Structures are given as structure tokens and as C-alpha cells.
Amino acid sequence: MDDWQRSLRGALRKPEEIARKFGLDVEEVRRIAKTFKIQITPYYAGLIKERGDAMWRQMVPDPAELRTGSGVADPLEEDHDSPVPSIVHRYPDRCLFLVSHSCASYCRFCTRKRKVGDPSKIHPRYIEDGLAYIRAHGEIRDVIVSGGDPLMLSDRRLEAVIKGVRAVPHVEIIRVGTRVPCVLPQRVTEKLAAMLKKYHPLYVNVHFNHPDELTPEATRALGLLADAGIPLGNQTVLLKGVNDDPLVMRRLMQRLLAARVRPYYIYQADYVSGTEHLRTTVEKGLEIMEALRGWTSGLAVPYYCIDAPGGGGKIPVLPKYIQSITDERVVLRNYAGELFVYPQVKAKPKRKPRPAAAPCYSLEA
Numbered sequence: 218m219d220d221w222q223r224s225l226r227g228a229l230r231k232p233e234e235i236a237r238k239f240g241l242d243v244e245e246v247r248r249i250a251k252t253f254k255i256q257i258t259p260y261y262a263g264l265i266k267e268r269g270d271a272m273w274r275q276m277v278p279d280p281a282e283l284r285t286g287s288g289v290a291d292p293l294e295e296d297h298d299s300p301v302p303s304i305v306h307r308y309p310d311r312c313l314f315l316v317s318h319s320c321a322s323y324c325r326f327c328t329r330k331r332k333v334g335d336p337s338k339i340h341p342r343y344i345e346d347g348l349a350y351i352r353a354h355g356e357i358r359d360v361i362v363s364g365g366d367p368l369m370l371s372d373r374r375l376e377a378v379i380k381g382v383r384a385v386p387h388v389e390i391i392r393v394g395t396r397v398p399c400v401l402p403q404r405v406t407e408k409l410a411a412m413l414k415k416y417h418p419l420y421v422n423v424h425f426n427h428p429d430e431l432t433p434e435a436t437r438a439l440g441l442l443a444d445a446g447i448p449l450g451n452q453t454v455l456l457k458g459v460n461d462d463p464l465v466m467r468r469l470m471q472r473l474l475a476a477r478v479r480p481y482y483i484y485q486a487d488y489v490s491g492t493e494h495l496r497t498t499v500e501k502g503l504e505i506m507e508a509l510r511g512w513t514s515g516l517a518v519p520y521y522c523i524d525a526p527g528g529g530g531k532i533p534v535l536p537k538y539i540q541s542i543t544d545e546r547v548v549l550r551n552y553a554g555e556l557f558v559y560p561q562v563k564a565k566p567k568r569k570p571r572p573a574a575a576p577c578y579s580l581e582a
């Protein structure tokens with residue numbers, strides 16, 4: 218057994234243990250555990266400094282999760298875009314490939330709260346079906362290996378999956394989405410990095426939500442992956458009481474860059490049942506984006522997206538930088554709130570009417 222597997226064995230998961238460790242009512246924890254999976258790695262539990270802090274809010278169960286009345290089980294309607302259980306195919310040229318049902322720690326805000334930790338929802342036998350689907354769909358040039366957390370698989374099983382995807386001639390890039398460098402950094406070993414390196418071009422997308430998660434251990438894990446030539450991106454979920462503060466978010470983005478990770482997305486928290494206490498307003502997200510752009514390195518500025526309920530996909534949301542736009546001039550506002558004028562090109566052909574619907578970029582080159 219590897220070190221990380223031993224560490225995972227020692228994860229907090231029994232309601233009695235959790236209640237004792239965090240001073241919670243055991244009956245309450247038992248009730249939550251009936252609906253939502255609970256698990257916290259000893260490493261991540263060690264990052265919690267006090268009751269209700271950013272790390273606590275992400276992982277320690279809260280009775281508010283059982284409050285009904287808002288949120289839905291599958292807000293993104295991923296099930297509608299699942300031709301086989303392990304595939305979510307929503308966009309023209311890329312798909313998610315769900316290869317593991319488990320995670321090292323279970324985030325209280327998880328969009329797939331209904332699926333994670335339940336082996337019947339993401340089963341190993343679906344992996345073969347997923348590979349067959351990818352093989353049969355020549356338009357898929359980008360496969361996002363996800364879950365659960367794909368790094369919960371042993372090196373051997375993970376390699377079998379990645380090798381299978383890499384063997385499909387029309388797949389150009391592979392992405393691995395994982396929270397493991399944040400919650401179980403011991404899992405990232407020289408051996409793992411050497412294995413992943415064989416399947417380039419391969420990207421790894423990690424998930425950090427607070428600057429205090431970038432510990433020396435996490436930074437070491439990220440460095441190993443970067444040294445293997447793997448471009449690293451990060452996604453962050455905007456969460457109340459965790460990172461809904463422009464200064465915390467700026468620090469997080471800067472620390473990611475220092476660990477050689479390029480911030481990719483900030484997501485508005487999804488409308489998932491059991492997560493209302495962690496959601497913020499969209500205005501808060503816009504305020505944070507305003508506090509990033511211009512005030513720090515452009516590399517530290519990710520896209521802010523809302524994954525539209527009902528299956529619309531990720532929609533980027535931007536602060537309003539165009540004040541007005543006419544045939545003559547565009548009035549722009551910069552990051553500091555000052556106005557500037559950009560003159561439009563003079564010899565203009567007749568204005569085309571705006572298209573009623575969104576443009577369609579077909580797959581044909």
C-alpha cells in the first residue's frame with residue numbers, strides 16, 4: 218500500500234468521529250451522512266484552524282445542508298447529456314469522462330453531491346462504455362478525465378484509462394480534473410508524474426479555493442506536475458465565508474501563480490440542493506473580478522462563469538467596461554474607473570443587422 222492510500226484509510230468519515238473532532242451533535246451528523254457523503258483527509262483536517270473558518274466551511278458537515286426549499290439535485294442537467302453513464306457530452310468537440318466515483322475529501326458545495334461516493338452512479342464497468350463512446354465519436358478532440366476524483370484510482374488503473382483515451386486517434390488533448398493536490402497532496406508522487414508525462418499533451422486542472430490551501434506540501438505536489446511538463450490550471454468556486462472577499466481571492470490567484478498554476482475559472486456556486494448557505498450573489502463575483510483586473514497580473518485573472526441551470530453550459534460574466542458604443546466612438550472604462558474614448562473606423566460598410574440568434578461555428582474547418 219502506498220503512503221497516500223494509508224493516509225486515506227485514516228480519513229475522518231464516521232459520524233461519531235466527526236462529531237467528536239469538531240464538537241458537533243452526533244445525531245445531526247448522522248442525519249447529514251444519510252443524504253450526503255462525509256469524508257475529510259487527516260491532512261485537510263489539519264488545515265482547519267478554528268470553527269467556521271474557510272477550510273471548515275468547505276468540508277465540515279453543516280445542518281444547513283438538510284434545509285429544504287432551494288437547490289436541485291442535478292442543476293446542470295448533466296444526466297440529459299449523458300449518452301452513457303460515464304460520459305457528459307455537452308459541447309461540440311469535447312466531453313467529460315467520469316472515471317471514479319470517490320474523492321479524497323467531500324466538499325459540502327459539490328455540484329455532483331448526488332453522485333459522488335456512490336459506486337452505483339459512476340461504476341468501473343462504465344469505463345469501457347465511455348472509451349467505446351469516445352472511439353465512436355470522431356468530433357471529440359478533448360477529453361476531460363473527471364469524477365469524483367480520477368486521482369483516487371491507483372496509478373495502474375489510472376494509467377489504463379489514460380492510455381485508452383490516448384490510443385484514440387482523434388483525441389488531441391487529455392485533461393485531468395482533480396482536487397487531490399489540495400486535499401491529499403501525498404498522492405502526487407514522482408511515479409505518478411512520470412506516468413502522466415507519457416501521455417502528453419496532457420493538462421491537469423486543480424481546484425483550490427483559499428490561499429491557506431497552498432501549503433508547502435501542496436506546492437510540492439504542483440511543482441512535481443509542472444516539472445513533468447504538465448500545464449496546470451485552477452478552478453475556484455466562489456463560496457460564502459470562504460473566498461467571497463476580493464483580497465482573499467486576489468491572494469489566492471497570486472499564490473497559485475507562484476506555484477506555477479494558471480487560474481482558469483472562478484465559478485458561481487451552482488444551484489445544488491444542500492448548498493444554499495454557501496452561495497453568494499452574482500454581484501459579489503463581479504466585484505471580485507473588478508478587484509482583480511488591472512490591480513494585479515493579468516495572468517492572475519481567470520474567467521468568471523455561471524454554469525447555467527438547465528444545461529446551458531458555462532457562461533462568462535464580465536464587469537461592464539464598455540460605457541457606450543456608437544458608429545463614431547466607443548467609451549471605455551478602465552480598471553480604476555477612468556473613461557477613455559476609442560474612435561471607430563471611419564470608412565464603414567453599411568451596418569449589418571444584428572443576428573437574432575447566436576452565431577453557429579460549425580465543426581467543419
Ligand SMILES: *Cc1c(COP(=O)(O)O)cnc(C)c1O
Nearest residue numbers: 305306307308311312313361531
Ligand atoms: C466544463 C465542461 C467542459 C469543459 O469546458 P471548457 O470551457 O472547455 O473548459 C466540457 N464539458 C462539460 C460538460 C463541462 O461541464
Ligand code: SF4
Nearest residue numbers: 320323324327365396
Ligand atoms: S473534489 Fe470535486 S467532485 Fe469531489 S466532492 Fe469536491 S467538488 Fe465534488
